[in-house]
Amino acid sequence: MNIPSSPSFRPLYDQIKILITQSLIAGEWGPGDAIPSEIDLATRFKVSQGTVRKAIDELAAENIVIRRQGKGTFVASHSGERSSTRFLRISRDDGLAEYPQSDLLSVTRERAPENTAALLELRNGASIFCIKRLLSFEGKAQILDEIHVPAASFKGLDEHVIRAYTGSLYSFFESHFGIAMIRAEEHIKAVLAGPDEATHLKIAEGIPLLRIDRVAFTYGDRPVEWRRGLCHTNQFSYVTEMS
Amino acid sequence: MNIPSSPSFRPLYDQIKILITQSLIAGEWGPGDAIPSEIDLATRFKVSQGTVRKAIDELAAENIVIRRQGKGTFVASHSGERSSTRFLRISRDDGLAEYPQSDLLSVTRERAPENTAALLELRNGASIFCIKRLLSFEGKAQILDEIHVPAASFKGLDEHVIRAYTGSLYSFFESHFGIAMIRAEEHIKAVLAGPDEATHLKIAEGIPLLRIDRVAFTYGDRPVEWRRGLCHTNQFSYVTEMS
DNA sequence: TGTGTTATATCTTATATAAGTTATATGTTA
DNA sequence: TAACATATAACTTATATAAGATATAACACA
Known part of the structure; x- marks a missing residue:
């Protein structure tokens, strides 16, 4: 009582x-x-x-x-038609948001630098996975993502298991690691495309991009993912609502 | 029944x-x-x-x-300490969001072009006010705003009444026109600073900016404001949350 | 193929108690 | 008496319980 x-x-x-x-x-x-x-x-x-x-x-x-x-x-789950775009705020200027094609670029195991460790509430140098991927809408590359998750919570993650999975990344996290993302905070800036972004997004260097930093949380407000997305907003916008 | x-x-x-x-x-x-x-x-x-x-x-x-x-x-009101930042999603990277200084650049009466008319649910060529202003945080210009409202709903709006008012713009709209903003949708893109932005924001042309397009609604989901903000995100970010 | 049963969430009302706010009355003290 | 503190009352929203009617969905069974 x-x-x-x-x-x-x-x-x-x-x-x-x-x-x-x-x-x-x-x-x-x-x-x-x-x-x-x-x-x-x-x-x-x-x-x-x-x-x-x-x-x-x-x-x-x-x-x-x-x-x-x-x-x-x-x-709540990220599997299923409607749920897959729950955390995807990028949509076409003219119409609706379809789930994009994902192309995996790399999966590496790294030591968390200070910044990443702080955001994920890990100790400096903790082992993390870094996933790089490219999201394309209708065959056109739009978002270059760099995703960081604590290795301890995502045991067994590697390129092959990701590739084997069809569906959104969060749906994959749910089904393979039992980790459900329920909330995320994003910080957005405008930046210029560097050589790496230019290559992958097939644009010229110096094109303006949205840099979307996200920390995602699971139950109990535990941060379990930090990602940075670089997004080409020529025909797309980041859409949000407030009240 | x-x-x-x-x-x-x-x-x-x-x-x-x-x-x-x-x-x-x-x-x-x-x-x-x-x-x-x-x-x-x-x-x-x-x-x-x-x-x-x-x-x-x-x-x-x-x-x-x-x-x-x-x-x-x-x-609900936009007057008062906490309420004034309710629709302001820009905040300093390091800390909290203080309400910025607003410098009025111009207030003009115009005819709504097709795009604006559609967003505000007006007929083409309807009379609108266009307010241009500069928002500065700690003396540094950060956001160049261009705000459009239907003249019919904002009778008597001019440069002098705006200048005479201290407080947020939405607080001003409330007290002078009885129009309360309760909801807004924003579409964000990354763009490059043009000559106009460069001048006002005191930056070089070609610096990346956030272009934030907003439609704001009053009771009954009636759109009453369309604005475009160009925001320099060197030391600031657009912050948002999702669940 | 229906049709009824059951289980679920949803809606509506009613009642009671708790807790925060404000004004007023009632002291108590200088 | 005047100023201040305290108690009380009257109002508010917040919390908790109970009970019945309704809407929706799934399933068993004829």
């Missing part, structure tokens, strides 16, 4: 939310799975259905779970 | 939400005002407090109203 007004006071529904999140962390239910019904959870946690409901409502608002009337509540 | 399963079926709380929104459109309560208490609204709309609560919950989630325990529920 919790004493109201005590410094550590949390409403019941918030405690339930934490308990559900802990089960997600523990892997009791994986991405795509149905979690127990509201009534079952209410029984399990010895609270009313309404309290469970409020907890699930908040998790649904954060896109951690998906509610489907009549079916149940499911752990 | 509403027949469930009919094509136009809306849950009660959603209908209440629409009614509250209509009162906002009608100006029954302006930005910063308290709306009636949940119990008062429940009486007025002849539904239970819980239903009103759910409607207000959603409006609060959309940042249309702000709930304050013990005080009441207030119409």
